[in-house]
Structure formats: C-alpha cells, structure tokens
Amino acid sequence: MILTVTPNPSLDRTYEVPSLARGEVLRATGDRVDPGGKGVNVSRAVAAAGVRTTAVLPLGGAPGTLLAELLGAQGVDVTAVSIAGQTRSNVSLAEPDGTLTKINAPGPELTPEESALLLDTVRTCSGDAAWIACCGSLPRGLAPAWYADLVARAHAAGARVALDTSGPALLAALPAHPDVIKPNARELAEAVGRPLSTLGDVVKAAEELRSLGAGAVLASLGVDGQLLVSAEGTHYGTAPVPPARVRSNVGAGDATLAGFLIAGGTGPTALASALTHGAAAVQLPGSAMPTPSDLHPTEVHLTEDLPLDLPLSEPATL
Template sequence: MILTVTPNPSLDRTYEVPSLDRGEVLRATGDRVDPGGKGVNVSRAVAAAGVRTTAVLPLGGAPGILIAELLTAQGVDVTAVSISGQTRSNISLAEPDGTLTKINAPGPELTPEESLLLLDTVRTHSGAADWIACCGSLPRGLPPEWYADLVARAHDAGARIALDTSGPALLSALPARPDVIKPNAEELAEAVGRPLATLGDVVKAAEELRALGAGAVLASLGADGQLLVEESGTYYGTAEAGAVRSNVGAGDASLAGFLIAGGAGPAALASALAHGAAAVRLPGSAMPTPADLNPSAVTVTQDVPLDLPLSEPAQRSNRQRQARRA
C-alpha cells in the first residue's frame, strides 16, 4: 500500500484553448476538473495502476468536499483532516503545442492544531504503508521543518519515505533521512546553490544531497530524461513521449511508477519513465493506466553520459522557481 500526504491540495480546473491572447475572451475547446496536488496525483496514478493507495490531506469548504468525491470515484481511499479554511482552486490553460499557463492559489492557512492533527493522522496510518510519498508545497501555517517532523514520525512506524518538495522544506528534511527525494533540475540547482548545465553536474548535485541525508535521488530532467543516484549505483534513462498534450502531473505519475516498481534500481527508473511519458500524452492532469504505457519506448543505462548538456540548463531566476514550485 502506498500512502500519500499532500499538505496543500487543490481542485484543478484545466481549460484547453486555441491560443493564449491577453485581454481577449478565450473560448475553451475542452475542459476538465481534477483533484490536484502532487501527492494527490501520485495516489491517482497508483490507483490507476490497480495498486492500493490512501491519500491523507487537509480538506475544507466545497472544494474539499468535491476533491474527496473525485478521489473516491477514482479508487483512492481518502483520509481527510478537516480544516476551517477552504481548500484552494487552481486554473491551468493548455495550448495545442503543449504550452501550459498555470495559476496556483496560495491555499488556506493551517492552525497549529490542524498541523498537529495532520501529523498524527499520518503517523496513525503509517504502519500499513510500504511507502509514504510526502509531496508538494507547504501551506501557510506550516514551518519548513514540518516535513522533517513527518519523515521522522513515519520512519518510527517503519515506513519508507519518498519526498517531493523543494526549497527550505527540502533542505530542512534531509537530516531526517528520507529514503528517496525527487527534485527536478531547477529544484536540484536551487538546493546546491549553483546552475547545472550537464548531466555530470546533476550527478554531483545528487551526491551532495545524498551526503546531507537523502537515501537516493530521482532527478526529473524534463525532455532530457531522468537520473537515479542511489547506493547501488547511478542510472540514466530516457523515454520517447511523442506529442505532448499536457505536462500537469507528469512528474507525479513518474514518482508513482517508481514506487509501484519497488522504489529502487533500474527497473523502478524504467517504470518512472514509462509513467511520466504516458502522462504528458493525456489531457489536463489525467493519470495513465497500464494500457497507456509503452515500456518499449524506455531506455535505461548505467553508462551515464556525464558530458551531455541539459537542453534547458537549470539556471532560471529564483523568482521563476518560486512561481513554478507550488
């Protein structure tokens, strides 16, 4: 069983538009509503693969009720922590060429009592989980050290932890020794405080985070594939995705694929790549089913091309990183 924790979930509305023209009335050619948040998407992808999953998340107001209903309909067991604030709603505008414009709301502010209840709820359900995926930004009211506390509590219950967050929350959690972390190239560059221009730079940065406490690093590199750096070795993989329809939730589907396949080694990396490539071919934040996967399009090797330049070097401004993080 894979348990997910999403401290700042959302109700995601995606509109497909012919083009994004500022100041004009845009007429959508398609739309969908999905339960959102990185951990929520991991649970959706796990459920779509036919594996049992429980999503622990704070929910409030009408959006919270709808999120729980949508997740239950998709086969996800929902353990909701009731909060006084209203769960946020996000909007995405998807253009035909795959360009995505996102508007992420800040979300509610959790009280100290709600924060503690969320931690206690995760601890209560940790014993039944093979993996706990802790994912996404922290809402207002939770300090950067909150994930570190959660990781420590979950480890005490014997569960393995996958952490997908960034910035101070990521760095604060490393001393608690999460079993695997999943940064993208920009988040990895931010964590080590320097730009990453080649695959070799990514390997060095991943090793630095392992030295700080991460058991393994699963780095998402967009069109350049993924890199797994763990105790058994370093593995690099790519996948032919084809036409990109939407990349919303693709990284979350990738993490789900990694955990479903055991969360370690080249086979798990191949599963991560197959799930991520399948997700970008789907609309909105739809999660892939086994029928959507194409394992033959995936290549994984231990012969890592360290001199390979990244197609989009991770050296964007902090302002851009902050805008993309939530």
C-alpha cells in the same frame, strides 16, 4: 499500500485553448476538473495501476468535499483532516504545442492544532504502508521543518519515505534521511545553489544532496529523461515523446514518482517504471493519470554509461 500526504491539495481546472493571448477573451476547446496536489496525483496514478493507496489530506469547504468525492470515484481511499479554511482551486491553460500556463492559488492557512492533527493522522494511517509519499508545497502555517518531523515519524513507524518538495522544506528534511527525494533540475539547482548545465552537473548535485541525508535522488529532467543516484549506483534513462503527442505535463512528475514506487522504489527497474509512467502522463489531457493501457515500456532506454557532458535541453538556472 502506498500512503500519500499532500499538505496543500487543490482542485485543478484545466482549459485547452488554441493559443494564449494576454488581454483577450479565450474560448476553450476542452476543459476538465481533476483532484490536484502532488501527493493526490501520486495516489491517483497508484490507484490506476490497481495498487491500494490512501491519501491523507487537509480538506475544507465545498472544494474539499468535491475533491474527496472525485478521488473516491477514482478508487483512492481518502482520510480527511477537517480544516477551517477552504481547499484551493488552481487553473491551467494548455495550448496545442504543449505549452502550459498555470495559476496556483496560495491555499488556506493551517492552525497549529490542524498541523498537529495532520501529523497524528499520518501516524495512525501508516501502520501497513510500504511507502509514504510526502509531496508538494507546505501551506501557510506549517514551518519548513514540518516535513522533517513527518519523515522522522514515518521511519519510527517502519515505513520508507519518498519526498517531493523544494526550497527550504527540502533542505530542512534532508537531515531526517528521506529514503528518496524527487526534485527536478531547477529544484536541484536551487538546493545546491548553482546552475546546472549538463548531466554531469546534475549527477554532482544529486550526490551532494545524498551527502546531506537523502538516501536516493530521482531527478526529473524533462525531455532529457530521468536520473537515479543511490547507494546501488547511478542510472540514467529516457522515454522520448514526439512533441505532437504532448498534451499536458501537469502531474507528469507525480506519475513518475508513482511508477517508481509501484515498482519497488529502488534500482533500474523502478527507474524504467518511472519513465514509462511519466511519458504516458504527458500524452493525456489535464492532469489525467495513466492506466496500464497507456503505458509503453518498450520505448524506455536505460544506460549506466552516463553521457556526463550531455547538455541539458533546458539548463537549470537559479
């Protein structure tokens, strides 16, 4: 069982528009509402693969009720922590060329009592979890060290922890030794305090975060693929998607993490699964998660002969 924790979930509303023109009235050619939040998306992708998953979520108001209903319809078990605030709603505008404009609401502020209850709920639900995926930004009311506390509690319960967050929350959690972290290139650059221009730069940054406590680093590099740096070695892979087939990258990183954990969360086999799931996700509308029929493993290319001087298509700046 894979347990996910999303401290700041959302309802994600995605509108497909012919083009984005500031100040104009835009007519959508398609729209959808999905459960949102990084851990929520991981659970959705895990459930789509037929693996059991539980999503622990702080939920409030009508949006929270709808979010839980949508997840239940997708086969995700929801353990809700009731909060006084209202679950946020996010909006994405997707253009035909794959360009995505997102508006993320700040979300509710959790009280100290709600924060403590959320931690206790994770502990209660983690008894049979093989992995606990802790994902996303922290809502107002939770200190940067909140994830560090959660990682320590998860390890005490015997579960492995995958952490997908950034900024102060990521750095504060590293001394607690999360088993794997999943930053993108920009988040890596922010964590080490310098720009990253080549694959070699990414490798060095990942090794630096491992020296600070991360067990493994699964780095998402967009069109440049993914890099896995762990005690087992360094592996790099790509799964090219033609631009014409890209519909939305919302949740693609979350599908990547789900694929990685479904395949065991370690080594090149898990990396290949991560690539397959991420490539499938960008070809789906909104934040739809791939099902087994969407996956094409033969399109994945792995190598241990790292092209360290390979320039990143989108260099990560601070």
